[in-house]
Amino acid sequence: MNITTQLKEVLADLPEGVRLVAVSKFHPASAIQEAYDAGQRIFGESREQELSVKQPALPQDIEWHFIGHLQTNKVKYIAPYIAMIHAVDTFRLLAEIDKQAAKAGRVIPCLLEIHIAQEDSKYGFTFDSCQKMLLEEPWRSLQHIRIAGVMGMATNTDDSAEVQKEFAALKQFFDELKERFFADDPNFREISMGMSHDYLLAVAEGSTLVRVGSKIFGERIY
Ligand SMILES: *Cc1c(COP(=O)(O)O)cnc(C)c1O
Numbered sequence: 001m002n003i004t005t006q007l008k009e010v011l012a013d014l015p016e017g018v019r020l021v022a023v024s025k026f027h028p029a030s031a032i033q034e035a036y037d038a039g040q041r042i043f044g045e046s047r048e049q050e051l052s053v054k055q056p057a058l059p060q061d062i063e064w065h066f067i068g069h070l071q072t073n074k075v076k077y078i079a080p081y082i083a084m085i086h087a088v089d090t091f092r093l094l095a096e097i098d099k100q101a102a103k104a105g106r107v108i109p110c111l112l113e114i115h116i117a118q119e120d121s122k123y124g125f126t127f128d129s130c131q132k133m134l135l136e137e138p139w140r141s142l143q144h145i146r147i148a149g150v151m152g153m154a155t156n157t158d159d160s161a162e163v164q165k166e167f168a169a170l171k172q173f174f175d176e177l178k179e180r181f182f183a184d185d186p187n188f189r190e191i192s193m194g195m196s197h198d199y200l201l202a203v204a205e206g207s208t209l210v211r212v213g214s215k216i217f218g219e220r221i222y
Contacts, residue, residue: 003031004038006216010199014210018203021065021192023213025050026220029057035216036062042083044211048074055081067151067192067211069123072096080104086151086192086211087113089124091137094145101144109148111192114173116166117155124152127173134181147182149190149208150174154198163198167205174206 007022014020021044024032032043036059045051046068055064063083070078070085072093078085079100088094088110101108115124125133133139139147152170154163174191182188194202196215203210214220 003034003216007035007038007040010210010212010215013200014203018207019209021067021209021211022216023067023195023211024054024217025068025213027213027217029054031217032058032062044086044213048077052077065211075100076103079106079108082108084109084111084148086111087123089113091133091139094137094139094142094147098142098145107144107146109146109187109190111149111151111190112147114150114152114170116152116170118157118162119155130173130177131180134177146187148187149192150177151190151192151209153195154193154202156197160198160201164201164205167193167198167202167207171206 011020019042021042022035022040023044025046032054041061042063042065044065044067045054051064064081065084065086066078066082067086069087070093075096085097085108094110097108097110112130113124114130115121115126150170150173154166157163170193171191178188190208191206192209192211193207194210196212199210199212
């Protein structure tokens, strides 16, 4: 697997305005450095402990995105530097990010994770629970977070019609939220969807951030 070649191949697939999060979880710092040397600056990790080891060891202008499920008690470790948190699925987590961002003197862009796949998952808002949170919770008073959009993962299936339908539903939900809650907020603009096996479908349905790991770095060893 040649990381530079793979990276360029993925980038060539992305229209202007769509950014790549290179998902480097379970891959060593040397692999990240290789992609960095080829020009990549945004990297995605899903475990706080792993990220906390990599972040100090790699170039400081890397934009680290936290893409996995984040426990509230881990927020404090990443708040000083994290560039975006993709999978916020409770108001409680949003409030904790706000608190830790305030301590770090920062404003952290966050995405609301929406459950769009057919598989069961304990993570992610439903369309209804997300609207309910935005209606009922005092998120507008949080000064140190910015709700920057939505994030979702499609069903892991070869049925591309199903995957396309799920991505289209997330785009439609983003448009609804934009109109209802964020009409005057230019920061609400990201739709994080698309992984190695489905990012082309995601881009066709309006993704602004794709999260691609194994296609760039090779299969992960668990
Ligand atoms: C691991 C992961 C990815 C990347 O998956 P690949 O199939 O390796 O591209 C994207 N998003 C999330 C949330 C992940 O956990």
